[in-house]
Amino acid sequence: MLKVSNITAGYGRLVVLHALSANFARGRVTAFVGPNGCGKSTLLKAIMGFMPISGGEILLEGQPIRLIGRKALARRIAYLPQECQCPDYMTLGELIELAGYSRYSLVGGPSARDRQLFAEILDLVGLADKAGCQVNSLSGGQRQRAWIAMVLAQEADVILMDEPVNHLDMKYQYAVLGLVRELSARHGKTVIVVLHDLNLASAFADDVVMLRDGKVVAAGPAQETMTAANVERAFDFEADIFSRDGRVVCLPRMSHAEAVAA
């Protein structure tokens, strides 16, 4: 579905991604993990065409992304950046409606089907009673769910999410990632999600790509990539890896006292 082939990209003279390659199949969830500054967000921005790439190619169903117009791309890839903002006056209902703009005709707004979809999505993220509220008046976690609803309302086949559950409590972390996983499995969405929590990555992603310094340290099914050796290579951090109910669990070896001393 989406193929990142040997891409090199960065900011001015700073090269962040070094000949990085990764494949994303339809209907699979891939988690990108890696230390701060290793290039996870940069990769998502490069896929969206928000920054030039100096080498390599990004292909969506075989077509170079750089040749796809912005509106056409919005119908096919939805992107949730790390930081989202909207004007104070905007309500949640308006935000969701805005997300579907690439589907509307020039004169018509959302169709009855669109409105039905928006209501279902708000229900899914637990904000059905907040459609009339200003987005900026919601709590941090509610606002994050509002942004997630916005991305889902775009109805794109590929969804890119940069740390989508950072502000959420445990229940909603699981609810949101569970929902994303179900969308992927049931509707064949290709999902790429940047996560910091390796245990969430192993619980919800089919594949994990571990990055360090803009290069891939390991890529593949979570069970295979999340090994103690790979975690140490990527993060310079010692952890024990356990397997529970077919899911891998990562537990830092370092005690609180050792962390303070380090």
Ligand SMILES: Nc1ncnc2c1ncn2[C@@H]1O[C@H](COP(=O)(O)OP(=O)(O)OP(=O)(O)O)[C@@H](O)[C@H]1O
């Ligand atoms: N707009 C920018 N201009 C210049 N350098 C940037 C810019 N954005 C990011 N960088 C640099 O690019 C590198 C990779 O940043 P990026 O945000 O992709 O990392 P990340 O893996 O997503 O990090 P984090 O886990 O902290 O969110 C860092 O060295 C960062 O300082």
